[in-house]
Amino acid sequence: MEPIIKVNKLSQKIGRKMLLKEISFEVLPGECFGVFGTRGTGKTSLLHILAGVDRFTSGQVEVLGSNIRKTEKFKHDLGLVTQERSLFPDLTVAENLDFIAALKKASKADVCEMIERYELNELLAEPVTVLDTMGVFQRLSLACAMLNSPKLLIADEIIKDIDLYSRNLILRELQQFQAEGGTCVYAFSNIAFCGYMSKVGWNYNSGMLY
Amino acid sequence: MPKRNGTGRRNFIQNRVDVIMFSQSRAIMKRELSYMWRDKGLRNILLIVPLLGLLLFVGVYSYQRVDNISTAIVDLDKSSASQQVITGLKNSQDLQVIAYPNNYDHLRELIKKGEVIVGVVIPENYGKDVALGHQTKVAVLIDGTNMIYATNATSAILTVTRTLGAEIGIKTLIAQGIQPNQALEAYQSIEFREEAWFNPTMNYAYFLVLAFALNMWQQCCTLTSCMNIIGENGVRSWLQIKASGMSTLKLFFCKSLVHIGIFMLMVLPVYFFAFGIFRFPLTSGWPLLLLFTFVFTISLHSLGTLMSSISGNAVNATRFGMVIALPSFVISGFTWPLETMPQWFQPLAWILPQTWFFQGINYLTFKNQGWEFMSRYIFVLGLMAVLFYSAAALYAHSVKTLFRKG
Numbered sequence: 001m002e003p004i005i006k007v008n009k010l011s012q013k014i015g016r017k018m019l020l021k022e023i024s025f026e027v028l029p030g031e032c033f034g035v036f037g038t039r040g041t042g043k044t045s046l047l048h049i050l051a052g053v054d055r056f057t058s059g060q061v062e063v064l065g066s067n068i069r070k071t072e073k074f075k076h077d078l079g080l081v082t083q084e085r086s087l088f089p090d091l092t093v094a095e096n097l098d099f100i101a102a103l104k105k106a107s108k109a110d111v112c113e114m115i116e117r118y119e120l121n122e123l124l125a126e127p128v129t130v131l132d133t134m135g136v137f138q139r140l141s142l143a144c145a146m147l148n149s150p151k152l153l154i155a156d157e158i159i160k161d162i163d164l165y166s167r168n169l170i171l172r173e174l175q176q177f178q179a180e181g182g183t184c185v186y187a188f189s190n191i192a193f194c195g196y197m198s199k200v201g202w203n204y205n206s207g208m209l210y
Numbered sequence: 211m212p213k214r215n216g217t218g219r220r221n222f223i224q225n226r227v228d229v230i231m232f233s234q235s236r237a238i239m240k241r242e243l244s245y246m247w248r249d250k251g252l253r254n255i256l257l258i259v260p261l262l263g264l265l266l267f268v269g270v271y272s273y274q275r276v277d278n279i280s281t282a283i284v285d286l287d288k289s290s291a292s293q294q295v296i297t298g299l300k301n302s303q304d305l306q307v308i309a310y311p312n313n314y315d316h317l318r319e320l321i322k323k324g325e326v327i328v329g330v331v332i333p334e335n336y337g338k339d340v341a342l343g344h345q346t347k348v349a350v351l352i353d354g355t356n357m358i359y360a361t362n363a364t365s366a367i368l369t370v371t372r373t374l375g376a377e378i379g380i381k382t383l384i385a386q387g388i389q390p391n392q393a394l395e396a397y398q399s400i401e402f403r404e405e406a407w408f409n410p411t412m413n414y415a416y417f418l419v420l421a422f423a424l425n426m427w428q429q430c431c432t433l434t435s436c437m438n439i440i441g442e443n444g445v446r447s448w449l450q451i452k453a454s455g456m457s458t459l460k461l462f463f464c465k466s467l468v469h470i471g472i473f474m475l476m477v478l479p480v481y482f483f484a485f486g487i488f489r490f491p492l493t494s495g496w497p498l499l500l501l502f503t504f505v506f507t508i509s510l511h512s513l514g515t516l517m518s519s520i521s522g523n524a525v526n527a528t529r530f531g532m533v534i535a536l537p538s539f540v541i542s543g544f545t546w547p548l549e550t551m552p553q554w555f556q557p558l559a560w561i562l563p564q565t566w567f568f569q570g571i572n573y574l575t576f577k578n579q580g581w582e583f584m585s586r587y588i589f590v591l592g593l594m595a596v597l598f599y600s601a602a603a604l605y606a607h608s609v610k611t612l613f614r615k616g
Contacts, residue, residue, distance in 0.1 A: 053452035090248055
């Protein structure tokens with residue numbers, strides 16, 4: 001079986017700090033790969049590299065069969081939920097969904113489906129900047145990430161510090177995604193979530209332990 | 211459902227792709243428009259400032275020329291000849307005699323306080339010297355601190371003194387026994403007649419108001435276009451755009467279209483008020499003016515985009531924008547001739563689109579220069595746009611490549 005993600009001797013140096021040093025791993029289709037580490041260990045950097053939003057210093061990274069330095073085609077089948085609030089702050093919930101759907105070439109029906117699944121009906125007219133809880137924001141972020149029905153979902157601290165209702169809803173959707181054959185890479189800093197993962201890589205001292 | 215053959219299917223897919231591509235572009239443009247509209251500060255600046263500038267400057271320059279320049283005369287002679295000088299000065303349209311100080315020091319004080327701009331000192335024995343044909347000196351003192359006043363005052367004084375000089379000269383010749391008609395002919399044999407072309411009434415409003423309003427407009431446009439790239443990739447939502455895999459070329463092309471369209475919409479009311487309501491001269495006609503403005507807008511936007519590309523953050527982009535937008539009008543040579551600037555500096559001035567624009571706008575409004583003349587300006591502005599956009603893209607690309615290599 002061809003791996004969905006193939007990372008070989010990946011290094012990332014920002015300024016003088018070596019964030020990732022020659023790490024290598026593979027993620028197979030349907031797997032849920034957890035990247036565990038404390039704050040500042042390079043989890044977000046690794047996920048951003050895998051999502052093709054950050055460049056890297058050296059090594060080879062293949063995602064969905066594409067060398068990510070050479071092509072961006074793999075992004076058509078990718079969903080990304082960031083740790084920081086990265087939705088468009090000048091737009092409302094509905095406009096964010098519409099705009100990201102347009103960016104990802106998703107249809108209006110996909111938008112409606114996500115609104116239903118993530119229970120966003122009541123919030124559509126709200127600007128995202130006034131969404132009061134992180135849980136609601138993460139539901140919207142995940143809905144946006146899922147608009148293009150991705151094969152690979154990359155999510156950074158998606159259920160950290162969120163309300164119980166949103167957490168259960170998100171976990172339910174993530175399980176559904178995996179049950180349908182989706183592959184995930186999650187970054188988390190709470191060891192309790194290890195149980196949800198197929199395998200866990202521990203970001204430690206610029207390297208990775210499995 | 212009818213089955214599609216190979217060609218039909220390809221056409222269907224192509225149509226579907228076209229619809230998706232178009233909807234993506236439309237979504238980007240719609241979002242950019244809504245962004246500019248919802249940002250109240252930006253909206254007010256873009257909609258109101260250039261028009262407000264025009265109205266403000268129209269008010270400031272409503273008198274259109276400088277006359278009635280306050281003048282003081284010190285008559286130390288108090289003769290009939292000195293009275294003639296005073297009458298000549300009082301009859302001048304440009305001067306208004308408002309004070310008769312007793313001595314030179316008092317006059318100096320009045321000029322120093324700013325109560326008068328021009329001082330004329332008629333010396334003692336003036337009448338006697340004139341009658342004897344001796345040389346005499348009338349001192350004319352002008353407050354040089356305000357250049358506009360000083361230039362106009364100098365011109366007004368010259369007109370009066372030239373007339374007075376001729377009158378006295380003719381009288382002197384007659385006193386020496388020359389026939390009056392011969393004396394008159396001697397002074398009229400050469401006539402230097404001044405005639406201002408293209409702005410015959412030397413109207414300050416025609417010269418300055420539109421240019422000042424357009425200067426405010428270009429400043430707003432430059433600062434807005436400086437956010438073109440950094441306003442997108444300098445914020446967190448850039449992650450969404452990057453992760454979507456959409457073409458950045460398409461993104462910035464669509465954003466630029468919106469910006470350029472908005473900039474053109476901003477300038478139209480300014481032109482409408484200037485030429486339609488206030489009746490400023492527009493000798494070249496609307497089509498050429500609009501074409502010229504359109505190409506300049508693209509060129510200006512490309513310069514802003516380049517600034518945006520090389521800036522590390524939005525604050526720096528604004529700083530770069532201000533460094534260009536604020537002095538560009540002065541550098542353009544519109545108010546202070548380019549030829550009088552240092553030789554080494556002049557090529558730098560011509561690098562800016564603003565220089566070509568403000569020079570060109572003068573030709574279009576006053577001198578009715580047609581396509582043949584203006585095409586050079588349009589071509590250069592177009593070329594600048596190509597170069598600046600390319601440099602912006604190259605810079606972004608080279609930084610990207612460097613980063614990739616680590």
